[in-house]
Amino acid sequence: MSAEPDGPEDRLRRLTTIWGRAVFPVTSTSLTRPEFEERLLPLARRLSALLRARSFDAEEAKAVGAALVGAHCTDPEALTRTLDCVDAYLVLYCGEDGPQDELRMRSSRLQHAMAAGYAEALRERTLAEQEAIAQAALRAQGVVAKALHASEARFRAVFEGAAIGIGIADLDGNVLQVNRALLRMFGLSEPTLRARRTLDWTHPEDAPQTWKLYEELVRGERDHYHVEKAFNRPDGTVLWTNLTVSLLRDADGNPQYQLALMEDTTERRLLHLRLRYEATHDALTGLPNRSLFFERLEKALAAGEGQRFGLCYLDLDGFKTINDSLGHAAGDRLLVEVADRLQSCATAPGEMVARLGGDEFVALTTGPGTERAVDELAERIMHALVTPISIDGRDLLVRGSLGIVEGTAGERTAAEVLRSADITMYRAKSAGGNRWEMADPEADARAITRHGLTTALPTALERGEFFIEYQPLVHLGDGSVRGAEALVRWLHPQHGVLSPDRFIPLAEHTGLIVPLGRWVLEESIRQARAWRMREDFGSAAGPLRINVNLSPCQLTHPGLVQDTVDILECAGVTPDALCLEVTESALIGADDDLLKPLRRLADMGVDIALDDFGTGYSNLANLRRLPVSILKLDRSFTRGMQQFPADPVDLKIVEGIVSLAHSLDLAVTVEGVETGAQAEQLRVLGCDTAQGWYYARPGPPERLHDLALVDATG
Secondary structure (H helix, E strand, C coil): CCCCCCCHHHHHHHHHHHHHHHHHHHCCCCCCHHHHHHHHHHHHHHHHHHHHCCCCCHHHHHHHHHHHHHCCCCCHHHHHHHHHHHHHHHHHHHCCCCCHHHHHHHHHHHHHHHHHHHHHHHHHHHHHHHHHHHHHHHHHHHHHHHHHHHHHHHHHHHHHHCCCEEEEEECCCEEEEECHHHHHHHCCCHHHHHCCEHHHCCCCCCCCCHHHHHHHHHCCCCCEEEEEEEEECCCCCEEEEEEEEEEEECCCCCEEEEEEEEEECHHHHHHHHHHHHHHHECCCCCCECHHHHHHHHHHHHCCCCCCEEEEEEEEEECHHHHHHHHCHHHHHHHHHHHHHHHHHHCCCCCEEEEEEECCEEEEEEEECCHHHHHHHHHHHHHHHCCCCEEECCEEECCEEEEEEEEEECCCCCHHHHHHHHHHHHHHHHHCCCCEEEECCHHHHHHHHHHHHHHHHHHHHHHHCCEEEEEEEEEECCCCCEEEEEEEEEEEECCCEEECHHHHHHHHHHHCCHHHHHHHHHHHHHHHHHHHHHCCCCCECCECCEEEEEECHHHHCCCCHHHHHHHHHHHHCCCHHHEEEEEEHHHHCCCCHHHHHHHHHHHHHCCEEEEEEECCCCCCHHHHHCCCCCEEEECCHHHHCCCCCCCCHHHHHHHHHHHHHHHHCCCEEEECCCCCHHHHHHHHHHCCCEECCCCCCCCECHHHHHHHHHHHHHC
């Protein structure tokens, strides 16, 4: 077995060898195959650079295609074999380190541009040959006028031996002479072809200026013109040609004949159409891809006044589960079936369905009445997904989330419309899926803001845009300050100060909560040490304690315990200075593996507080197995105590919780205390500590120091 290439140059030469073996047999050249491969090597190197370039250079790719013509690879089979080699081996040998889907899309675009460059170079070469033939014909006709017996044989040899079709007609359009190549191209006998006049060769695909140019030529207003023209063959097929028509004048300069030179470009055009189709359609489902969809969407958005559009953005619910459980082959078959069903939903004029990638599809409808049409299209799509899809003997129930955008053409760009549809689709998915939602500009703005905050989070931590405010924890018995809760804030350059509820969920989603949480813990412990170093700062019950919130993501991070130990040791603070607050919902159903780091921290002397207690619907019996020493009652229990008389149900609930907690040797802290009446009622019920605006709002550490001094002296 031969060894695989082990370097970029080796891989390039391997690609060139495969390319040379494929193309050399159909190339007219005096070179040996090794010499021919050396000529292909620079072209392969240019293709490799184009594949890995930051931006796509169509002109450079066209130049590679043109270079094939310069290397005498003029047989159409040479282009076909070249494109097959590029498609099969370019990404394999020159793009192994990059994203394969993007590289294969880039390879497809390279093939398209190479084919275009090849066709353009071949056409220029053919035109040069045509011009030489035309000149020979003109010279032959001139010689006929002077010496008919000497020129006739020469002209006939050129006329009949040419590889391109040649026809001569008078100015009325009557065909006078045709050569064998033209007869083969049309598949007609000479009498049949000569019986037709030039004006009989119209075709629906003719460009608007084609016959205008013809009329100018026969009137003597122009000497020649060149167009791409289609002709109908007797068998019903279409012949595509590069047509050059020249005017032949007599010795006095008067128009006399018209000379037509035709190059058969049918195969080249079919190749171009095939490449165009592959570049604009999804290989798996056959639906239009993202590129073609954007073309149609941009065209719809550029329509005239009064035109509207409707767009449905579909994402399948739970498709990843199907892929993971049944395999990607089954997932692909599912996508094909979904694509067929969606295609049957968009059959009206102005409607189309495309696959954007993965399990994301989009449907577009255009016209003046899309307000109703897009709703009907969405209903058809949702109904099409109701029937289960049978894959490998299993009936799979497929559901989807749909985002709908409808509006007036010309108001937004294609990218803005698709972004709105994408945001709306995720809103439908977040609401449970299997439903559709209409776009809401305000919801879009919020989502865009969230995305902006998400992308700005990493650099915000590096730039030091976060800071911490502290809210005191007050003992309800003697009113002394026992500690403070650290609450992180974000000083955003554009949005100002942001509270945790604006960015903590985003940090948890992106994983940034781990470094952010570590920074909060470091800063809070450093502040706790500063408080404990001050002789005038403390209470009779002991030095102040700092409470730091712990997110579920941090709770499962393997470095939680070691990070906490390192931070405490680095600051020179004992573990009893720290209380970690974990929400009750994060510990519902927690197993021993999840509780293990909390138990280790509790054994070290760190207090663990169960935050938002009473909102998680947990089993109270679980309190026995949780390594907590403090319960923090949610503010919802204290809200009913702001009125007079206090809500008796809330009083009974709080009294029961306090009794239960104390029986388990747990302290009780209450959040959201805003009035003196609340504080007194909670004291009577036996709560231990409290925090809220009644005592102080979150603020800088100096404010807590001032409050502690007031309590100590007052």
